[in-house]
Amino acid sequence: MRILLVEDDPALSLGLVRALEREGWRVDLLADGEHAVAPGLIAQYNLAVLDLGLPRMDGMSVLRRWRSGGATLPVLLLTARDELADRVAGLNAGADDYLVKPFDLPELIARLRALKRRVHGRVTETLQLGELQLDVAHRELSYRGAPVRVSPREYALTEMLMQRAGKVVSKDAIVATLSSWESDFSENSVEVYVHRLRKRYAELGISIRTVRGFGYMMELSEPADSSHPADPPEPTDTSS
Template identity: 45%
Template sequence: MRILIVEDDSLLGEGIAAGLRQAGFQVEWVKDGVAGLAALQAEPFSALVLDLGLPRLGGLDLLRRLRESGSVLPVLILTARDTPADVIAGLDGGADDYMIKPFDLGELAARLRALVRRAAGAAAPCLVHGALELDPAARSVTWEGRPVELSPREFSLLHELLLNAGTVLTRAQLEAKLYPWGEEVGSNTLEVHVHHLRRKLAPDLIRTVRGVGYLVPRP
């Protein structure tokens, strides 16, 4: 899951980014509203963590522009503004969740997992696909009841495909969700991860749609 953080406090932004990466998220971080809006327009993300008191473009203005564009991206406001009026303005302005600083990083990660899960139409905390079960919180996978060891990238790739079961994801879409800005991606890196998943789980779990991308069929 690729998360965008828009937070102008350098110390806090670094801490949130580090904590979410440790929890298994792919994280990008920008420090003002204009940069945040530009990132959202240029790249796909699974969710947005949004401060309100931002330079250049305030958080509520960014949120308004995002919703006016038709985006349904899950948005979690993370702010020190703690009055009921602030919370109401944030939620009525299009946010999906609202957390007040100071906060617990574990709770933030759990709320983001829930937002992404609901956005994908999944109610249960674990993703189940036939004999396969993936637990995003524990970052664990079982096949026919047996644990399967996956690398962090293999886990993230499988998670994205399961969240979008029944939908073909292009190579560009998957690479954007799996790799941070500026990281060099080998020409066959994604294919190698897919090969490893097929070998560890089942050969027909992930289908190649020639010339388009990859698909996990709906169970």
């Protein structure tokens, strides 16, 4: 997949390019709005990440030019403004999603994956393991219909494991996905998050098994006492 990133913050754009390329996506970077509306440019891309606060031409004007020119690719807007009017204006101008700065990298990646799935016609994809459900399009995790609150990184890790339920997910892949542009996510940190989720999901009849030398596998496990159905786990701190 080829992505156009239009962002003028050098530190942020460098980190985003690195993170998106780790996902296996080809990324081209522009730092101003005028270059983003060059004739024929946008037709080369499958998806765009567009900052609203751009020099020479603001992101909203860029988006309107793309849409008026017939561009149909999914566009994710980035902005430091969190006013309802700004969000509505962006969506009305043709944006497909909206993310307010500062944001967590795992959330950005998850939103881009969801936009990519929409292109391929899988808008309402749901992952399920036992009675744990993950609505990928809406980024909602639930157990027996009740919401399960998780942090952005816990969500990203859960999605990775559920997508490959019954198969091993390597520790390197987890590190790459959960890293941010501010600092790399260490293997020790992965173990902390796996331990945290393992304890929570064990109550729901789901195990996260360590496959030594390879990574982790999510699969069903028998509850300790099947005569007493599990309740959804208590919410944890969602700030990380």
